[in-house]
Amino acid sequence: MSRKVLIAGILVFIFAAIGFAVNYDIQKVIIVPVPESELQVSIWLDKDPGAVYKKGEEVKVYFKVNKDAYVAIYDIMPDGSIQLIFPNRYDASNYLKAGKVYSLPTEKASKVYRLIVSGDPGKEIFQIVASTSPLTFIEDMVKRFSKEIFPKSRFKAEKFVEELVRPFISETEYAVNSTFFYVDRSPDIGTLKVSTYPSNASIYIDGSYFGKTPLEIRVEEGLHVVSVYKPGYKMNTVKVNVYSGRTTNVSLKLIPDRKTYSLSLSTVPADARVYLDGTYVGNSPITLSVSKGLHSLKIEKEGYQTYIETIQISGNTSKRIVLNELARKYSLTIKSSPSGASLYIDGAYVGQTPITLNLESGRHKILLRAEGYEDYTDTIYLYSNKTVNVSLVAKNAYLTVKSDPRDASVYIDGVYVGQTPLSLTLLSGKHSVKIIREGYLTVEKEIVLSAGEKSVLNVTLQPEGARVYVETNPTGARIFVDGYDLGYSNKWLTLEPGYHEILLVKEGYHFVYLIKYFERRVYTLSFDLYPIE
Template sequence: MALSGSGSAHQMIGGESGYYQIASDPSGATVTFDGEQKGVTPVTVQVSSTGTPGHTLLITRQGYEPYEQSIPGNPQAGQTIPIFAELSPVITISPTPIGGDEGYFHIDSVPRGADVTFDGKHVGETPVTVPVYVTGSPSHTISVYLPGYQSWSRTYNENPGAGQTINVQANLVPTQQTGSIYVTSQPSGAKATLDGTDSYSTPCSFPVVPAGSHSLTIYLSGYQPYYASPQVTANRETTINAVLAPVSTTGNLQVSSSPSGAAVYVDGNYFGHTPTTVGNLAPGSHTVSLRLSGYQEWAGTVTIYSGQTTSISPVLTTAPSTGSISVSSTPSGAAIYLDGTYQGKTLSANPFYIISVQPGSHNLELSLLGYQDYKTTVSVAAGQTTQVSASLNPNPQPPSTGTITISSSPTGAEVYLDNVFQGYSPQTIHNVAPGSHVLLMKLGGYEDWQSTVQVSGGQDTPVSAIFSPVPTTAPTEAGTIPVMALVAIGAAALLLWRKAL
């Protein structure tokens, strides 16, 4: 068993109170704090920062050894101290009965804490050891069940030898929970795009959406783009009503970070990696977050001004107590699920970072229309990054359309395909018919960029646009030439007048 604790994970508004955030593996363990039950893990316990320092912690769960710990001191006002307890299972080995030797099945799962049924009898939760007679029936059925995951079952037509242990591990597959999103806009008829893939005209409904956070963009010619990050709950409908504002002069956001290479999200939408400039942002407040493997997520709010460029350069903080997963795929645009929770989509030129992942084993799944699902188990260590690079296999029936993956410098440019507005860069356009297409990109303060792209069925066509600033003409010395001309005319008139005399 192990218990780890670190300093403040984040600041909370709380006056003279501090907090202990207590979790365990497996979760659902009873927490007793200073002799008083506080609930089951994960749970947050509030204490007075000026109270008596020092506390006792007891964590118990059936089938596991109890954990006891003395915690020195108190958290500071508003501080949260995370505590993680890895519980050790109680392994009971029955003595060998008279008249027959025994062997063992040791059953584990990823994740742990799943219910185990052995030959129709519940024998506990993973990990668990089950004794069997070596001369008994050689056929055994093992079933493993954990809420939120698909049931796992195997039949073993053998017995272990005397004193031998057969290890069984069930890698559980998450059950994808889905909800829906209903989108309206004022005015209606706008193009709503979810996660850069599916697009419909408002009012519209996205019926089968994985539970979790998603990026939604709503575009209508003559209006500023609308960004949202809807949170989808399983078996529920999330409603988004976008009031679109008419187009006005936009501003830019210049983002750098220390270290560089962090993924930039503005209002929940991906805009490349630092350093980068995001254009076509409506004046007003915008949320910005930066994500980089091995570092805590940085989040803040910036104010954009009409016709101006706002600059930010955050210094990222390392995250030594958690790990990260770097995910990329060929082709890109695959939906990413970690332990059944939607994370985002793989990017075309850079990896997608899943940060602040608890150490241990996790199930990772990638899904892309027209390709077979990719599933794997990844092991995450504190302070380290686990890399996953997946080559997706096409379905037996080849797709009849292709995709165009667009990047630009600066980002945030308007994208038009065959004179139809598609959104803002970076952008992936799906379901494009094979053949030649005209791609046009516009960005305020820069010359228009245009190219003809060739699309093939089942393939991705990458496009990278580098904009050139609109040249500025030097101001003329207004008034110099007209004045000189007037002087010359006046001198000539004076000479003629004298001759006339």
């Protein structure tokens, strides 16, 4: 897509092929799809694969994923260039929803651009990659949307695929597919006949699906990569030269994939009959050795609905299966402490506890709701008469506040609630507590109460006045204030506002004496004591 023109306000992007011969190793460039992967991606045109588009003809591209995924489509040109066609400047969102068919241009961009064929006769290959993870291998091209509508990779095809695409898909869930078309005329054609033992294997030619073996198909002359795959067998890939006007026969023997994984099955109730791929293999619980790939699973037990599933085995697998009973009912009794809680079964209100109900066997969701208590939810499996006892958890929490001295005012979250000592009922969670008493320092604390918790907050109030921290080097000096022995440094003192005499004495050191006026605030007094020589 090397050229663009403007027609009636619509940007027309031109596919310009430059010959049928390709300038790259097709086996290194084409990534063959993994048929049994959980993520699958499809790409197709408004004509069959290998169709001819005339110059000036519009090409419509369609694609789809089977689960939500990120998608990129790039054009592999005959000269080995790589050009990103999706996402692009006008269709930048590449996260697709499962099952939806997308087109290029998308509906929102259909009035902005179209894809038109031009240039010399040649072959164009579109390869699509999908992943459940963001596609990091296109980041460099995406950054250039402001300069290029369809950016080209800085690498040629082989390096782009080998160094960017393959390392990415080796570490994530991915899917890949491709399609191709010819510009202006068909190439010289030969016949390729592919057979396999055993037959009915899927055939991919240059990454595109063509059908089941045995198959005879007309393809362009030249080198092709042929891959065949059958569940339970290893994929077989070969290079084949096809010559114009001649028939090339390819016969491939498929090798069984001997790798097996463990499949552990348990059922509720147990002792159910287990069938794998139509063959009875034993009763549950059971552990089986199973080959990689898709398998049909059937579980039967008298009085229960038959369980059927198609499972994908790609590693050791464990499954717990709950069987649904056939139209049987059992009594369910629900009791709660306290009683009178509203009961909901499977989302519907059925009454208040204690209560006894007749319910169909199987799984049920219960919800108990009572004012002042936490909601109680549970999933129960009812296969016999059952009684459920529930102790509801109170939403409220309980707090007792004490102070020394008592009769201090208490504020919770800024609201006055009484004087100490007092007991409070509060909602669980974080609360601020403030304790005030005249002549004493105010105490403020943050507390967190759990539902149903009983907590006690004990506070010793400190008298108001100057808060003085006396520290000496060395420590252990005796502190006298106004002639009173108040202990040894380092320590906090509480003094009445005003002038005070402070004397510091330590044996073997010069004493320190000072008179200082103290206000109602915090002080730090630091002194270095000097030895007596």
